[in-house]
Amino acid sequence: xxxxxxxxxxxxxxxxxxxxxxxxxxxxxxxxxxxxxxxxxxxxxxxxxxxxxxxxxxxxxxxxxxxxxxxxxxxxxxxxxxxxxxxxxxxxxxxxxxxxxxxxxxxxxx
Amino acid sequence: xxxxxxxxxxxxxxxxxxxxxxxxxxxxxxxxxxxxxxxxxxxxxxxxxxxxxxxxxxxxxxxxxxxxxxxxxxxxxxxxxxxxxxxxxxxxxxxxxxxxxxxxxxxxxxxxxxxxxxxxxxxxxxxxxxxxxxxxxxxxxxxxxxxxxxxxxxxxxxxxxxxxxxxxxxxxxxxxxxxxxxxxxxxxxxxxxxxxxxxxxxxxxxxxxxxxxxxxxxxxxxxxxxxxxxxxxxxxxxxxxxxxxxxxxxxx
Numbered sequence: 001x002x003x004x005x006x007x008x009x010x011x012x013x014x015x016x017x018x019x020x021x022x023x024x025x026x027x028x029x030x031x032x033x034x035x036x037x038x039x040x041x042x043x044x045x046x047x048x049x050x051x052x053x054x055x056x057x058x059x060x061x062x063x064x065x066x067x068x069x070x071x072x073x074x075x076x077x078x079x080x081x082x083x084x085x086x087x088x089x090x091x092x093x094x095x096x097x098x099x100x101x102x103x104x105x106x107x108x109x110x
Numbered sequence: 111x112x113x114x115x116x117x118x119x120x121x122x123x124x125x126x127x128x129x130x131x132x133x134x135x136x137x138x139x140x141x142x143x144x145x146x147x148x149x150x151x152x153x154x155x156x157x158x159x160x161x162x163x164x165x166x167x168x169x170x171x172x173x174x175x176x177x178x179x180x181x182x183x184x185x186x187x188x189x190x191x192x193x194x195x196x197x198x199x200x201x202x203x204x205x206x207x208x209x210x211x212x213x214x215x216x217x218x219x220x221x222x223x224x225x226x227x228x229x230x231x232x233x234x235x236x237x238x239x240x241x242x243x244x245x246x247x248x249x250x251x252x253x254x255x256x257x258x259x260x261x262x263x264x265x266x267x268x269x270x271x272x273x274x275x276x277x278x279x280x281x282x283x284x285x286x287x288x289x290x291x292x293x294x295x296x297x298x299x300x301x302x303x304x305x306x307x308x309x310x311x312x313x314x315x316x317x318x319x320x321x322x323x324x325x326x327x328x329x330x331x332x333x334x335x336x337x338x339x340x341x342x343x344x345x346x347x348x349x350x351x352x353x354x355x356x357x358x359x360x361x362x
Contacts, residue, residue: 028135028360055361062358068142089359100354104143
């Protein structure tokens with residue numbers, strides 16, 4: 001019974017990840033052309049297909065950041081870090097984003 | 111933190127890329143930071159002048175007005191009005207009926223933080239700013255207060271150091287030593303006023319501090335410019351969208 005369930009779930013998961021990867025790859029190619037709105041749309045699709053795809057959340061964070069949607073960017077980066085806590089690339093992206101995010105929100109009163 | 115993380119990430123990138131087990135794409139980005147206030151209804155900006163206090167070694171009123179004017183001329187679309195810098199401290203003295211202080215800039219800045227805070231009531235005098243706005247065809251008015259003070263601190267300070275290990279690799283370490291430090295603190299409060307109505311549109315306060323080894327003779331004006339340099343991007347971002355250049359790593 002378990003074998004049947006696993007046999008059914010694993011290919012489904014693999015398909016999801018493959019579909020999400022296709023969206024991520026397309027998002028990267030359009031981001032390299034400066035089309036951030038389309039890139040963010042693709043990465044949003046990717047995380048809808050596979051919400052456990054940390055790399056897609058990272059890219060979505062970058063996309064939202066470039067569109068000036070900082071609160072959503074922060075949430076996406078934090079989701080990526082939660083899914084991939086040891087990924088130094090995601091941490092580096094997040095740290096650089098936080099510098100800007102904090103500057104944007106800074107009200108340096110006494 | 112960021113620089114170190116980037117170095118670490120770059121090292122990891124090289125290692126993983128050479129092992130062929132990760133797809134990553136570095137991309138140059140320009141992150142937009144939106145202007146904090148909408149100034150599209152203004153064509154002109156007047157840097158009116160500032161209440162000042164603290165050290166007598168510089169005249170923060172004149173220096174700040176001059177610096178902000180030159181920055182706005184080159185980095186904003188607003189037309190900067192050339193006008194005499196107001197002496198708001200003297201204006202408040204006049205209102206209180208006390209004799210005006212000596213006109214020399216040094217004497218004019220010899221006020222405590224308490225004096226400055228007490229005088230800040232002028233910024234809520236809508237009629238005063240409206241009248242000033244009418245004189246200059248209703249510009250955006252920038253004013254505020256500036257405290258520039260000398261500070262000295264003693265304690266254990268950490269300084270990042272690099273060195274080469276026996277294998278020739280560059281390493282990082284923190285050098286922690288007890289030091290006597292001297293320097294300056296700058297606390298500007300910028301107030302943006304609508305010259306048509308005299309009402310405040312936005313206020314922002316900054317705190318900057320620079321400390322130097324006690325033996326190091328850093329002129330107060332240099333320290334002032336160093337600190338202003340640190341907060342100018344944020345000041346300019348109040349009026350116009352700024353773009354921060356950098357790079358990010360996209361992952362597959």
